[in-house]
Amino acid sequence: MNTAKLTDVVAGIIWRDGRFLAVDRPEGKAMAGWWEFPGGKVNEGETYGQALARELHEELGITPTEFDYWREKVHAYEHATVRLRFYHVRVFLGEPRGLEGQRLKWLSPHEPPNVPFLPADEEVLAQLARL
Numbered sequence: 313m314n315t316a317k318l319t320d321v322v323a324g325i326i327w328r329d330g331r332f333l334a335v336d337r338p339e340g341k342a343m344a345g346w347w348e349f350p351g352g353k354v355n356e357g358e359t360y361g362q363a364l365a366r367e368l369h370e371e372l373g374i375t376p377t378e379f380d381y382w383r384e385k386v387h388a389y390e391h392a393t394v395r396l397r398f399y400h401v402r403v404f405l406g407e408p409r410g411l412e413g414q415r416l417k418w419l420s421p422h423e424p425p426n427v428p429f430l431p432a433d434e435e436v437l438a439q440l441a442r443l
């Protein structure tokens with residue numbers, strides 16, 4: 313694995329009433345049509361927490377106020393190897409909206425998602441179901 317090209321990504325598992333938020337990747341983005349946890353690439357000079365708050369604000373218009381690091385997952389795609397850091401977001405301000413044209417779904421961790429999640433997320437979903 314080429315770790316020199318590791319891309320750091322943060323993603324939020326945003327909880328409400330026992331469900332978490334899934335979004336799809338809109339046309340124009342790499343891997344459009346796949347579903348994921350909202351988030352994105354960490355910028356230089358940013359902490360992971362700052363990156364998470366920025367991405368959730370850019371993509372959904374919300375401000376996370378209570379979140380905890382959960383686990384990481386390294387996955388090699390053809391174009392890049394990503395190191396995903398997942399956070400449980402328990403409390404946030406604002407109502408999530410798909411500001412980049414994403415569709416939103418609140419999913420139960422105990423039911424099959426019935427939408428195609430990014431390959432790197434499959435193991436994460438399976439672990440969520442066991443929490």
Ligand SMILES: Nc1nc2c([nH]c(=O)n2[C@@H]2O[C@H](COP(=O)(O)OP(=O)(O)OP(=O)(O)O)[C@@H](O)[C@H]2O)c(=O)[nH]1
Nearest residue numbers: 321323343348349350351352353387394396430432433
């Ligand atoms: N946000 C997010 N990205 C994921 C997940 N799983 C996963 O493999 N990725 C990968 O992580 C990488 C970065 O995510 P991103 O495209 O959201 O980055 P970004 O918001 O900064 O987008 P941009 O590059 O268009 O500005 C992509 O290669 C994406 O495929 C996930 O659950 N959430």
Ligand SMILES: [Mg+2]
Nearest residue numbers: 350351352353
């Ligand atoms: Mg993103």
